[in-house]
Amino acid sequence: MSFNQFNNIAPVNSLGRAPNETVTRSKHFQLGQLDSLGLPLLCSLLFIVLYLAWKSRRTALPPGPSTRFPFWGRLKFSERKWEDFTELAKKYGPVFHYRDGQTNYVVLNSADAIFDLLNKHSRIYSDRPQAYVSNMLGQNKTAFRTRSDSRFFHVHRRMFNDAMGPRSVHEHFPLLEKLRIRLLSQLLSKPHDFIEHIKMSAGSAVLKMAYGYDVRTKDDDFLVSIMRYVRVTSTYGGLGTWAVDHYPFLKYMPRGFPGTSYRKFVEEFPAKHNKILHQTTDWVKAEMAAGRAVPSFVSKQLSDRVDNQDEEQEDHVRHAAAGMYLGAADTTPGVMMTFFLCMTLFPESQRRAQEEIDRVIGKDRLPVMADRDDLPYVNALIKECLRWHPVAPLGLVHSVTEDDDYNGMLIPKGSTIIANLWGLSKDEQVYPDPWKFKPERYIADSNSTPQMDPREWVFGFGRRICPGQYFAEASLFISIASTLAMFDISKAVDSDGKVIVPDGLYGGGTTSLPLPFECRILPRNDVMVEMVSLLTAK
Ligand code: HEM
Numbered sequence: 001m002s003f004n005q006f007n008n009i010a011p012v013n014s015l016g017r018a019p020n021e022t023v024t025r026s027k028h029f030q031l032g033q034l035d036s037l038g039l040p041l042l043c044s045l046l047f048i049v050l051y052l053a054w055k056s057r058r059t060a061l062p063p064g065p066s067t068r069f070p071f072w073g074r075l076k077f078s079e080r081k082w083e084d085f086t087e088l089a090k091k092y093g094p095v096f097h098y099r100d101g102q103t104n105y106v107v108l109n110s111a112d113a114i115f116d117l118l119n120k121h122s123r124i125y126s127d128r129p130q131a132y133v134s135n136m137l138g139q140n141k142t143a144f145r146t147r148s149d150s151r152f153f154h155v156h157r158r159m160f161n162d163a164m165g166p167r168s169v170h171e172h173f174p175l176l177e178k179l180r181i182r183l184l185s186q187l188l189s190k191p192h193d194f195i196e197h198i199k200m201s202a203g204s205a206v207l208k209m210a211y212g213y214d215v216r217t218k219d220d221d222f223l224v225s226i227m228r229y230v231r232v233t234s235t236y237g238g239l240g241t242w243a244v245d246h247y248p249f250l251k252y253m254p255r256g257f258p259g260t261s262y263r264k265f266v267e268e269f270p271a272k273h274n275k276i277l278h279q280t281t282d283w284v285k286a287e288m289a290a291g292r293a294v295p296s297f298v299s300k301q302l303s304d305r306v307d308n309q310d311e312e313q314e315d316h317v318r319h320a321a322a323g324m325y326l327g328a329a330d331t332t333p334g335v336m337m338t339f340f341l342c343m344t345l346f347p348e349s350q351r352r353a354q355e356e357i358d359r360v361i362g363k364d365r366l367p368v369m370a371d372r373d374d375l376p377y378v379n380a381l382i383k384e385c386l387r388w389h390p391v392a393p394l395g396l397v398h399s400v401t402e403d404d405d406y407n408g409m410l411i412p413k414g415s416t417i418i419a420n421l422w423g424l425s426k427d428e429q430v431y432p433d434p435w436k437f438k439p440e441r442y443i444a445d446s447n448s449t450p451q452m453d454p455r456e457w458v459f460g461f462g463r464r465i466c467p468g469q470y471f472a473e474a475s476l477f478i479s480i481a482s483t484l485a486m487f488d489i490s491k492a493v494d495s496d497g498k499v500i501v502p503d504g505l506y507g508g509g510t511t512s513l514p515l516p517f518e519c520r521i522l523p524r525n526d527v528m529v530e531m532v533s534l535l536t537a538k
Contacts, residue, residue: 060410061097061410062093062096062097062106062406062411063092064092064096064097065088065092065098066098066099074101075098078508079507079509080508080512081394082393082394082423085109085394085418085420086109086423086426088107089107089109089423094109094113095107095406095407095409096109097415101245101247102246102248104414104415105415105416106411106415106416106418107420108419109420109424110427111430113406114424114457115461117404117411117417118417118461119462122461122462122464124400124401124402125398125399125400125401125417125461126462126463127147127398127401128144128147128148128396128399129239130399131242132242133241133242133245134237134238134241136266137236137266138270138274138319140152142319142322143156143160144323144326144327148464152319156320157467159301159320160324160468161467163324164209164468164470165470166470169474170369172205173369175209179205180482181366181536182201182204182536183201183479184482185532185533185536186201187483187487187521188486191521194340194519194521195333195516196218198336198340199333200218200223202328202336203215203227203328203329205328205471205475206328207223208294209297209324209471210296210298210321210324211281211283211284211296211297211298212284212293212298212299213283213296225276225280226322226325228276229273229276229277229322230326232269232273233326234509234510238510239416243259243262244259244260278318280318281298281321284296284302297317297321297324298317302314328468328471330391330511330513331392332476334511334512334514335385335472337514338385338389338391338514339382340489340519341514341519342385342388342437343484343519344489344502345502345504346437347490349437349439350488350489352439353377353381354488356376356378357378357485360375361485363527366482366485366486366528366531367482369477369478371481376443377439378480379442380443381480382477382480383442383453383455385476385480387458388425389425389512390422391458391513392421393421393422394420394422395421395457395460396460396464396510397416398417398419400412401413421457421458430451455469459472485524485528486524486532487521487522487523488523490519491519492520493520500518503517504517
C-alpha cells in the first residue's frame with residue numbers, strides 16, 4: 001500500500017496564496033501593530049489553515065456519515081449496530097468512515113475489504129484500540145486487548161497455541177466427550193432449562209481445560225467468581241463505555257467536572273477485580289502444593305516456569321487463563337443456542353442430519369470425535385449455525401498502527417477497524433438466499449460449487465484470529481452431533497395446545513445471542529436414554 005495520496009493531501013495549492021500575502025504585508029508591521037491587528041489576523045489564518053487541513057484530510061477519508069460538530073459530535077446507533085452499518089453501506093459503499101468523539105472508525109462491509117485489510121495487511125491491522133478505564137482494570141494484559149507489539153500478546157498467543165492449537169486440541173477430546181454426557185443427561189431431565197445447561201456445559205469445559213476445575217452446579221463458587229470477573233470486564237471495561245475514552249482530556253479535569261465519574265471507579269475497582277483473578281490461580285497453586293492438581297493449562301504453565309521470572313510468568317498465566325474463559329463464555333453457548341433455535345424453526349434440516357447420523361453411526365451408540373469426517377451434512381449444519389447469526393456480529397475491533405491507503409482512501413493511523421460480519425453473512429453475492437437456513441450451500445454437487453465456509457471469517461482475522469477456534473469447533477461438533485443423535489427438537493406447545501413459533505430475535509452487544517425462546521426436546525429412542533443414564537451414574 002502506498003501513502004502517496006496521504007502525502008499529497010496537504011492543502012498547499014489552495015492555501016499558498018493567502019499565507020504568503022500575510023507574510024509580505026507583515027514585513028511592514030511594527031510590534032505594537034501586531035497586538036492590535038496582527039494577532040487576530042494570525043489567529044484567523046491559523047484557524048482557516050487548520051480547518052482546511054482537516055477538511056482536505058477528510059475528503060481523502062472513506063465516505064461516511066458525519067456529525068454536526070466535526071471534533072466533538074457523536075453519532076447514535078441502535079443496539080444492533082450491525083444492522084445500521086449494513087444500511088449505511090448501501091449508501092456509502094463497502095468501506096465507510098465515521099467519527100465518534102475523537103476516534104476515527106472505519107467499517108468494512110464486504111468480503112474483499114475485510115480480507116484485504118485484516119488478513120493480507122495483518123501486519124499493521126492487528127492492534128487493539130486502547131481505553132483508559134479498561135487499561136486501569138488491567139485488561140491490556142488480557143488476550144483481547146493486548147497491544148500487538150506487547151510482550152503479553154506474543155507470550156499469550158504462544159501459550160494458546162501450545163494448549164489448544166491444531167496440534168494439541170485432540171488432547172481435550174476425551175474431556176469434551178465426557179462433558180457432553182452430562183449435557184445430554186441434563187437435557188433429558190430438565191429440557192426446559194436447556195439454555196442454562198448449554199452455558200454450564202461450555203463454562204465447565206473451559207474451566208476444566210484452563211484450571212483443572214470441575215464445576216458441579218451453577219452456584220459453584222469458582223464459576224460464580226469468574227462469571228463476576230467477566231461481567232465487570234464487559235460492563236465497565238468495554239471500549240467507549242466511559243466519556244474519557246472518547247475525550248481523553250477528561251483525564252486532566254478535576255474531580256466533579258462533568259464526565260469524570262470514572263475516577264471513583266478506577267480508584268476502587270481494579271484492586272477487587274485483580275483479587276478475583278488471583279483467586280483462580282491461587283486455587284491451582286494450592287492443589288499443586290497438595291499434590292492433587294489435575295493437569296491443566298495453568299498447572300502446566302506454572303510448573304514450566306523459569307524461576308527468576310516467577311512473578312511475570314505467573315501474571316501472564318493468570319491473564320491468559322482468564323482470556324480463555326472470556327473467549328469461551330458466550331461464544332460457544334451462543335452458537336449452541338442458535339442451533340436449538342434453527343432446529344426448532346427448520347425441521348427438514350434436522351431430519352436430514354439425523355438420517356445421516358443413523359446411517360453412518362447407527363442408533364445404538366453416541367457419536368464420538370473420530371466420526372467427524374464421516375458426517376458431512378452435520379458439519380455443514382454447524383457451519384450454517386455459525387453463519388445464520390454470527391455470534392460476534394462485528395467480530396472484535398482491530399486498530400491500525402500506520403496510515404494506510406486502501407483503493408485511494410486514507411485509513412488514518414490509530415483508526416478503529418470494524419468488520420461487519422453480520423453484513424457479510426447476509427451478502428447475497430456471497431450467500432444467495434441469505435435468510436434461508438441451508439446447510440447444503442456448503443456441499444458441492446453437480447450443479448453448484450460450495451459457498452464460502454463461514455469459518456473463514458467468524459473466528460476473526462490475521463494475527464488476532466481466535467486461538468480457541470479448534471477447541472470451539474470440536475466442542476460444537478460433539479455437542480451438536482450427540483444432541484441430534486439423542487433428541488428431536490421441535491416447537492413447544494402452550495397450555496391451550498397452540499404451537500409456539502420462536503420469533504428468532506437476537507440481543508445486542510459484542511456477542512449477540514438469541515433472546516430466550518421455548519422449544520420441545522424429546523428423546524428419540526430408549527437405547528440412548530438408557531446408555532446416557534448408565535454413563536451419568538458412573
Ligand atoms: C464458536 C465459538 C467462538 C467464536 C465464534 C469466536 C470468535 C472470536 C473472534 C471473532 C475473535 C476476534 C478475532 C479478531 O480480533 O479478529 C476471537 C478472539 C479470541 N477468542 Fe474466540 N471465538 C470462539 C470461541 C472461543 C473459545 C472456546 C476460546 C477459548 C477457549 C476463545 C478464545 C479467544 C481469545 C483468547 C481471543 C482473543 C485473541 C487475541 O486478541 O489475540 N474463543 N474469538
